[in-house]
Amino acid sequence: MNTSHVLGLSGGKDSSALAIYMKDNYPDLDIKYFFTDTGEELKEVYDYLDKLEAYLGKPIARLNQIDEMRQGSKTQFEKFMHRYNNFLPSATARWCTIEMKLKPFEKWVQQFINSGSNVISYVAIRADEKRLGYKSTNDSIAVKFPFVDDNIDKEKVSNILDESGLGLPGYYKWRSRSGCSFCFFQQKIEWVRLSEEHPELFKRAQRLEKTALDNDSPFTWVQKETLGDLIKPERVKKIKEDFKIRLERERKNKQKRLSRNPFLDQDKIKLSDIEEVYGDDISSSCLVCHK
Numbered sequence: 001m002n003t004s005h006v007l008g009l010s011g012g013k014d015s016s017a018l019a020i021y022m023k024d025n026y027p028d029l030d031i032k033y034f035f036t037d038t039g040e041e042l043k044e045v046y047d048y049l050d051k052l053e054a055y056l057g058k059p060i061a062r063l064n065q066i067d068e069m070r071q072g073s074k075t076q077f078e079k080f081m082h083r084y085n086n087f088l089p090s091a092t093a094r095w096c097t098i099e100m101k102l103k104p105f106e107k108w109v110q111q112f113i114n115s116g117s118n119v120i121s122y123v124a125i126r127a128d129e130k131r132l133g134y135k136s137t138n139d140s141i142a143v144k145f146p147f148v149d150d151n152i153d154k155e156k157v158s159n160i161l162d163e164s165g166l167g168l169p170g171y172y173k174w175r176s177r178s179g180c181s182f183c184f185f186q187q188k189i190e191w192v193r194l195s196e197e198h199p200e201l202f203k204r205a206q207r208l209e210k211t212a213l214d215n216d217s218p219f220t221w222v223q224k225e226t227l228g229d230l231i232k233p234e235r236v237k238k239i240k241e242d243f244k245i246r247l248e249r250e251r252k253n254k255q256k257r258l259s260r261n262p263f264l265d266q267d268k269i270k271l272s273d274i275e276e277v278y279g280d281d282i283s284s285s286c287l288v289c290h291k
Helices: 013-025 043-056 076-083 095-114 154-164 188-197 199-214 233-260
Strands: 003-009 031-036 060-063 118-122 141-144
Touching: 003 013, 003 095, 013 031, 013 043, 013 154, 031 043, 031 095, 043 060, 060 095, 076 095, 076 199, 095 118, 188 199, 188 233
Parallel strands: 003 031, 003 118, 031 060, 118 141
Antiparallel strands: none
């Protein structure tokens, strides 16, 4: 039986590094790369995917339902939001992941299964992470974790990106994750920075939130706070001050670690680690979107 090899890209650092790693270390594998486009990603994500596509030397399949889902002026997200009673998605009701990421992938990969092929899906879980990736209920789809198998950790992922010449996606300068511009997993400082970097996208998120609240949605984008309240000058000031305190606390903690063990490589504990700086809770963030 034939085997089809697939690798999903989110526009994030880990999945991008895995694509580069597989191309450079397993050149005989005919890997089909794909990106499930919600239509709500940041421009920086699309720009980075174009650069990655050039490096890979083969097209990245863009999976989406945007054309077939659009009704008049409604976007794909708005159509699904209407279907879910105009409620925003949340950590406990991730309809966005199901409808806009998983279902398009399962529909796309079915073509290989229908042709009599088994499928191996490569997922960018690192060796230093303790979480599971996407598990298919279809017996024809097997999941592999090359970074785990080959002991590739966070530092090595960074090296892969640097050595390829691609580096990190541009949004990592102000944001800790890929995914939709209005992802509810964003932290408050990231919402503030979205309002500064992409004010039009922040305003769009506000409009979606207002629609949800007008329809008695139990969720706002930020828990127990509307974006209108979050963006008030005094609130923005407080959020930025709290973030500075977090940075300073992290800096001191790393210095303590270094003082206890002078043999630690200082480069390995520098504050440039985006996940630690933003306090990313890897146990709660959405793996499908953010890797």
